[in-house]
Amino acid sequence: MCFTHILLNALDMKEKGYDSIIVIEGEAVKLVKELEENKLFLKAKDQGIIDGICKGCSAKLGVLEYNQSSGIPLLGDMKGHPSMESYIKKGYNIITL
Secondary structure: OOHHHHHHHHHHHHHOOOOOOEEOOOOHHHHHHHHHHHHHHHOOOOOOOOEEEEHHHHOOOOOOOHHOOOOOOEEOOOOOEEEHHHHHHHOOOOOOO
C-alpha cells in the first residue's frame, strides 16, 4: 500500500510541473515483478518517473536477474546502492517513504 502512495504522489507532482522521480530501494525491489501489472506503476514507468532500482538490494533479495530485465536502470554508484548525493548534486530534494 505504501508504494501506491509513492506512485500517486510522484505522478501528481509530475502532472503539476515538478521534476519528480522514484528510486526503488530496500524491500521494495522485490515488488517490481508484481507491479508490472499495476496501472499506476506502468504509467510512472512510461512517463520516466521510475529513475532506477537499487542494484545491491536486488542482488541481496534475490531479484537481480528479473530487475535487470525490467527495462528500468539498476543503480549502484555507492558501493552497489544509489547514492543520495548524486541526486542532491542534480538539484533534487529527497523524500523517503
